Amino acid sequence: xxxxxxxxxxxxxxxxxxxxxxxxxxxxxxxxxxxxxxxxxxxxxxxxxxxxxxxxxxxxxxxxxxxxxxxxxxxxxxxxxxxxxxxxxxxxxxxxxxxxxxxxxxxxxxxxxxxxxxxxxxxxxxxxxxxxxxxxxxxxxxxxxxxxxxxxxxxxxxxxxxxxxxxxxxxxxxxxxxxxxxxxxxxxxxxxxxxxxxxxxxxxxxxxxxxxxxxxxxxxxxxxxxxxxxxxxxxxxxxxxxxxxxxxxxxxxxxxxxxxxxxxxxxxxxxxxxxxxxxxxxxxxxxxxxxxxxxxxxxxxxxxxxxxxxxxxxxxxxxxxxxxxxx
Amino acid sequence: xxxxxxxxxxxxxxxxxxxxxxxxxxxxxxxxxxxxxxxxxxxxxxxxxxxxxxxxxxxxxxxxxxxxxxxxxxxxxxxxxxxxxxxxxxxxxxxxxxxxxxxxxxxxxxxxxxxxxxxxxxxxxxxxxxxxxxxxxxxxxxxxxxxxxxxxxxxxxxxxxxxxxxxxxxxxxxxxxxxxxxxxxxxxxxxxxxxxxxxxxxxxxxxxxxxxxxxxxxxxxxxxxxxxxxxxxxxxxxxxxxxxxxxxxxxxxxxxxxxxxxxxxxxxxxxxxxxxxxxxxxxxxxxxxxxxxxxxxxxxxxxxxxxxxxxxxxxxxxxxxxxxxxx
Numbered sequence: 001x002x003x004x005x006x007x008x009x010x011x012x013x014x015x016x017x018x019x020x021x022x023x024x025x026x027x028x029x030x031x032x033x034x035x036x037x038x039x040x041x042x043x044x045x046x047x048x049x050x051x052x053x054x055x056x057x058x059x060x061x062x063x064x065x066x067x068x069x070x071x072x073x074x075x076x077x078x079x080x081x082x083x084x085x086x087x088x089x090x091x092x093x094x095x096x097x098x099x100x101x102x103x104x105x106x107x108x109x110x111x112x113x114x115x116x117x118x119x120x121x122x123x124x125x126x127x128x129x130x131x132x133x134x135x136x137x138x139x140x141x142x143x144x145x146x147x148x149x150x151x152x153x154x155x156x157x158x159x160x161x162x163x164x165x166x167x168x169x170x171x172x173x174x175x176x177x178x179x180x181x182x183x184x185x186x187x188x189x190x191x192x193x194x195x196x197x198x199x200x201x202x203x204x205x206x207x208x209x210x211x212x213x214x215x216x217x218x219x220x221x222x223x224x225x226x227x228x229x230x231x232x233x234x235x236x237x238x239x240x241x242x243x244x245x246x247x248x249x250x251x252x253x254x255x256x257x258x259x260x261x262x263x264x265x266x267x268x269x270x271x272x273x274x275x276x277x278x279x280x281x282x283x284x285x286x287x288x289x290x291x292x293x294x295x296x297x298x299x300x301x302x303x304x305x306x307x308x309x310x311x312x313x314x315x316x317x318x319x320x321x322x323x324x325x326x327x
Numbered sequence: 328x329x330x331x332x333x334x335x336x337x338x339x340x341x342x343x344x345x346x347x348x349x350x351x352x353x354x355x356x357x358x359x360x361x362x363x364x365x366x367x368x369x370x371x372x373x374x375x376x377x378x379x380x381x382x383x384x385x386x387x388x389x390x391x392x393x394x395x396x397x398x399x400x401x402x403x404x405x406x407x408x409x410x411x412x413x414x415x416x417x418x419x420x421x422x423x424x425x426x427x428x429x430x431x432x433x434x435x436x437x438x439x440x441x442x443x444x445x446x447x448x449x450x451x452x453x454x455x456x457x458x459x460x461x462x463x464x465x466x467x468x469x470x471x472x473x474x475x476x477x478x479x480x481x482x483x484x485x486x487x488x489x490x491x492x493x494x495x496x497x498x499x500x501x502x503x504x505x506x507x508x509x510x511x512x513x514x515x516x517x518x519x520x521x522x523x524x525x526x527x528x529x530x531x532x533x534x535x536x537x538x539x540x541x542x543x544x545x546x547x548x549x550x551x552x553x554x555x556x557x558x559x560x561x562x563x564x565x566x567x568x569x570x571x572x573x574x575x576x577x578x579x580x581x582x583x584x585x586x587x588x589x590x591x592x593x594x595x596x597x598x599x600x601x602x603x604x605x606x607x608x609x610x611x612x613x614x615x616x617x618x619x620x621x622x623x624x625x626x627x628x629x630x631x632x633x634x635x636x637x638x639x640x641x642x643x644x645x646x647x648x649x650x651x652x653x654x
Contacts, residue, residue, distance in 0.1 A: 030357060032379075051609045052359075275646060282378045282611040282642035315609035319602060324646065 007157060007250050012203035014161035015168060015196070022064040022162060025097050029053050031173045036280045041296055042304035046181060048170045051285045051315030055093040055121065057086035058166050058193055058313050059153070065162030066151040067094040075100050078148040082128075082139050084110040085242055086314050087153035092123030103148050105139045113318060154192030155248035163196025170309060171205055180205055183303065185292040186311040188212035188221045188262065189243035191251030193313060198258035208309075209260040213291040215240045215270060221247055222262040225255060239267055239323045242288035242314065265294035271323045273297060284315045287323055334484060334577050339530035341488035342495060342523070349391040349489060352424050356380050358500045363607045368623055369631035373508060375497045378612045378642030382420040382448060384413035385493050385520055385640050386480070392489030393478040394421035402427050405475040409455075409466050411437040412569055413641050414480035419450030430475050432466045440645060481519030482575035490523025497636060498532060507532055510630065512619040513638040515539035515548045515589065516570035518578030520640060525585035535636075536587040540618040542567045542597060548574055549589040552582060566594055566650045569615035569641065592621035598650045600624060611642045614650055 032047045050058035067079055078101030081091050088104045095102035104123045106115060107130035115125055128138035143150060152159065167184065174180055184201065188194045194212050201208050214221050218236035224247055232246035247255060265273070274290035277283065289312045296303050296310070359374045377385035394406055405428030408418050415431045422429035431450045433442060434457035442452055455465035470477060479486065494511065501507055511528065515521045521539045528535050541548050545563035551574055559573035574582060592600070601617035604610065616639045623630050623637070 056609065278611050278646055282383065284605050284609040284611060319605055319649070320652065322646070322649075325652075 007155075009250070009253060010157040010161040010164070010199060012164070012200060014157065015164035015200055018061070018065040018069075018158075018161040019165040019168060021068050022061060022165065025054065025064045025068070025094065026061055027053055028169060031170065031177060032281060032283070034281050037293070041300055043296065043300075043306050043308045045296075046174065046177060046307070046309050047281070048166065048173075048309060048311045049283065050166060051283060051289065051312050053314070055086070055090045056314055056316040057090060058163060058311070059086045060090040060093055061165050062154075062156070062159030062162030062192060062196070063087060063090035063151065064094040064097070066149075066156065066158040067091065067098050067100070069158055070149060074149055078102060078146055079151050080104070080139070080143055080146065080148040081151050081153065082106070082135050083153050084114050085153075086316055088118050088123060089121055089316065091151055092118050092121035096122035101146070101148065103142050103146055105135060105142060107135070111318065117316070153245070154190035154195070155250045157250065159192055160195045160199060160250060160254070163192050164200040165196070166193070166311065167197045167200045168204065170311070171201075174309070178307075180307070181208060181309040182306040183209040183211060184309040184311065185211045185213055185296060187240070187243055187288050187291045187313055188214050188255075189218075189288070190245040191221065191247045191255055193311060194259065195251045195254035197311070198254040202258050210258060211260055211295075212255070212262045213295040214262055214264050215243055215291060216264045216266050218244050219264050221255065222264055224252070225259065225262045228256070240270055240286075240288040240291055242286060243291065263295035263299055265291055265298060269294040269298060275324045283312070284317055285312050286314045286317055289313050334482075336577070336580060337484040337488040337491070337526060339491070339527060341484065342491035342527055345388070345392040345396075345485075345488040346492040346495060348395050349388060349492065352381065352391045352395070352421065353388055354380055355496060358497065358504060359608060359610070361608050364620070369627055370623065371634045372623075373501065373504060373634070373636050374608070375493065375500075375636060375638045376610065377493060378610060378616065378639050380641070382413070382416045383641055383643040384417060385490060385638070386413045387417040387420055388492050389481075389483070389486030389489030389519060389523070390414060390417035390478065391421040391424070393476075393483065393485040394418065394425050394427070396485055397476060401476055405429060405473055406478050407431070407466070407470055407473065407475040408478050408480065409433070409462050410480050411441050412480075413643055415445050415450060416448055416643065418478055419445050419448035423449035428473070428475065430469050430473055432462060432469060434462070438645070444643070480572070481517035481522070482577045484577065486519055487522045487526060487577060487581070490520050491527040492523070493520065493638065494524045494527045495531065497638075498528075501636070505634075507634070508535060508636040509633040510536040510538060511636040511638065512538045512540055512623060514567070514570055514615050514618045514640055515541050515582075516545075516615070517572040518548065518574045518582055520638060521586065522578045522581035524638070525581040529585050537585060538587055538622075539582070539589045540622040541589055541591050542570055542618060543591045543593050545571050546591050548582065549591055551579070552586065552589045555583070567597055567613075567615040567618055569613060570618065590622035590626055592618055592625060596621040596625060602651045610639070611644055612639050613641050613644055616640050
């Protein structure tokens with residue numbers, strides 16, 4: 001798909017279709033609460049725990065929707081992506097469930113643990129040099145050789161429709177937890193989860209505020225939102241490594257039309273919120289998932305007295321190098 | 328209560344009464360499954376996650392039963408214990424909920440983090456020297472001064488009846504998960520959780536095998552079980568620090584009468600199982616809780632094809648010193 005062509009904007013019907021399509025391959029993840037964090041924030045928090053999701057992250061929703069939506073003819077040639085993160089794992093998992101190949105282009109410098117995890121889900125890795133030009137060159141070659149279908153980590157209507165199933169499920173679960181939330185907070189990187197959330201909530205619960213949380217050190221979405229057009233940074237540095245990528249055409253559509261606000265947090269605030277969540281909620285989650293809580297803790301007055309949904313996006317952490325130990 | 332008097336043996340009626348008494352103060356903790364661990368072990372595993380329990384451990388069940396079962400007259404003077412672990416936290420939490428004092432005698436050498444956690448739940452700490460004689464002396468003084476009720480971490484019928492509510496709840500939850508398990512595996516230290524499990528299951532599901540899991544390096548319960556009488560070790564060294572204490576009269580009653588078997592695991596096997604659980608299940612749990620999975624992994628043939636319940640007993644971990652980093 002070339003940037004010049006206007007992309008198809010997914011609708012809520014696509015979310016419903018995605019949900020029916022992927023249900024056998026995903027978990028209905030639990031919603032946890034914490035009286036400790038309620039007391040600490042003055043809000044009533046509900047944590048949607050996608051760290052317990054298949055392949056360890058919400059991204060399996062979008063990846064599964066893309067994989068299982070392919071015609072048999074297209075599927076036969078497999079899928080492909082370039083990613084060293086949760087999208088690569090998730091696409092490998094989904095392709096494995098369908099029994100088709102998944103080609104992943106990864107920098108040769110990526111941690112061995114990440115390569116092993118992709119291979120563990122059946123992904124076929126082709127290494128590139130750690131530069132954009134090498135990645136694009138190697139990826140084009142892999143695609144030409146295999147004819148496999150490119151599934152972008154977020155700038156893809158099938159992926160966004162898949163991510164939209166998360167907040168649909170969350171809102172269903174809230175019916176047994178005292179009714180809807182007032183606000184949902186989710187991290188923003190490329191904007192796939194936020195776009196899916198906007199897509200679903202703008203249709204089924206348009207009164208719910210949607211707030212994106214972003215690291216101060218990778219605040220391109222924040223600056224884009226304020227400026228009214230996409231600003232992309234080159235290689236921002238943050239502990240929240242899932243949130244380094246920029247918005248793209250399709251996610252910008254949802255961010256610019258439906259988002260209430262973007263809040264940011266410093267690296268130390270993110271690390272503190274991450275450690276505190278592990279300590280008090282006993283869950284393993286990525287630094288990226290701590291950004292929402294970090295922004296809630298530093299903007300308490302905005303959330304006090306409100307019912308707030310927080311999306312914990314993933315749990316694929318390198319347990320050998322935890323950020324609070326890097327001192 | 329002196330050792331010379333025969334202790335009251337709690338009954339299943341005491342478990343039912345305990346459950347009614349403590350329900351407002353505890354979580355009904357979730358049961359998690361993992362297709363990864365099912366594939367790895369060849370068994371169907373169900374994890375009862377008491378790491379998500381109030382105060383971070385199952386021990387809040389027994390402590391709450393002891394605290395809320397006191398007459399108003401006794402309660403007024405508060406409760407007391409000597410412990411630097413989860414029992415101290417749990418008793419402090421329960422006493423706080425009832426609004427009565429909780430006196431905890433802890434060695435002055437105990438980690439500041441543990442003292443802070445006890446104080447965080449409202450416990451009043453009196454420090455002793457790190458020796459049994461000092462602990463006993465200081466504890467006797469505190470009890471004499473306060474008149475507070477001693478609640479032993481496990482050798483107490485109120486505590487064991489409280490712990491018995493865990494497997495009752497677990498078995499209720501299994502009704503929605505395809506029926507009862509064939510085997511339950513839980514860690515054994517002093518034997519409080521195992522005794523509660525034996526008490527409940529011998530009444531409501533006597534066909535379920537109950538297997539205790541113990542560190543090789545603190546295998547006093549294993550040797551007691553084989554010898555037919557209590558063998559107590561002095562200060563065993565193991566990463567599973569909740570499991571260092573010996574059996575006592577009351578827990579020996581349940582271990583000797585109802586337990587199917589005791590299996591052991593090495594330190595490295597425990598650490599590996601702990602890390603793997605964090606990685607794959609995304610839960611924070613103590614080393615003690617990894618002992619059951621470690622014994623299942625090294626005795627696969629015994630568990631293959633079976634439905635196995637595993638009790639994850641607690642999640643109060645020092646996140647700054649994880650055992651797989653001590654190399």
